[in-house]
Amino acid sequence: DxxxxxxxxxRITKTGKRIMLECSQTKxxxxxxWYRQDPGLGLRLIxxxxxxxxxxxxEISDGYSVSxxxxxxxSLSLESAIPNQTALYFCATSDSRDFTDxxxxxxxxxxxxx
Amino acid sequence: xxxxxxxxxxxxxxxxxxxxLRCNYSYGATPYxxxxxxxxxxxxxxxxxxxxxxxxxxxxxxxxxxxxRSQSSFNLRKPSVHWSDAAEYFCxxxxxxxxxxxxxxxxxxxxxxxxx
Numbered sequence: 001d002x003x004x005x006x007x008x009x010x011r012i013t014k015t016g017k018r019i020m021l022e023c024s025q026t027k028x029x030x031x032x033x034w035y036r037q038d039p040g041l042g043l044r045l046i047x048x049x050x051x052x053x054x055x056x057x058x059e060i061s062d063g064y065s066v067s068x069x070x071x072x073x074x075s076l077s078l079e080s081a082i083p084n085q086t087a088l089y090f091c092a093t094s095d096s097r098d099f100t101d102x103x104x105x106x107x108x109x110x111x112x113x114x
Numbered sequence: 115x116x117x118x119x120x121x122x123x124x125x126x127x128x129x130x131x132x133x134x135l136r137c138n139y140s141y142g143a144t145p146y147x148x149x150x151x152x153x154x155x156x157x158x159x160x161x162x163x164x165x166x167x168x169x170x171x172x173x174x175x176x177x178x179x180x181x182x183r184s185q186s187s188f189n190l191r192k193p194s195v196h197w198s199d200a201a202e203y204f205c206x207x208x209x210x211x212x213x214x215x216x217x218x219x220x221x222x223x224x225x226x227x228x229x230x
Contacts, residue, residue, distance in 0.1 A: 004157075040123075042204060042220040043158075090157060100146050100165045101208060103218055105158040 003027045004106035006091050012112045019078040021109050023091030032074035033092040033103060034058075034066060036085075043090065049074055050096065081113045116141045118207050120221035127195050128229050135190040135224050137179075137205035147188040148206040148218070149179055158204065164188060175199070200228045 004025045013019050023032065030051050035043040035058075045058030047066040055066060063085060067075045078085055088110050092103040117140045127133055139145055146165045150158040162173025169181040179190045188205060202225045208218040 040222055042118075042222040044220075045217070092158075100163060101218075102148070102160065102163060104160065105150070107157040 006106040021076045029093035031094040037088040118221035126227040133192045139207040146208045153201045
């Protein structure tokens, strides 16, 4: 969805480096999410945020941290990258006023940790 | 705990043939069900969703899905597949937006290959 953008789209880094992935949205949604996708495992939730002051861990938050700089921006950091964090990372947004809480996804960031 | 099973990892169909992708879910209350498609190099695009009412829901790109509570299924169908439908398809289940996290659980995906 063009309303949710992620930067960078591709990144190759080395073990031990600090990496930040950024997500921006123009949908006006208050909720934002970070997922990682691994082959054969589907999408797994890393962190989610219901508003600027609300940050919550997902099912696989170890090794990651997040920052919600504004309603429209949600960043994911890997403080010290390791090879098993090589994956496709997706940001998503949803609107708390939508009773189905439908999530809309960005194009993804492919991260490779050597 | 909620869960989603997509039993078919990979499906191959001929262009013009019909398609059905299977999805079974486990959820303790009334589920909200979603199908997303991920084209190569792209993000996830919402195809359709079910939350109440008519159990046959129509989506974009000519897809439809039928919710069957008795079978805990939400299978995706298309009468005639086009080569551009080749992609990975994800089923997901969520719950009522109560103001807390309505956790969305994804299946592991089904990769669709279309032969000409």
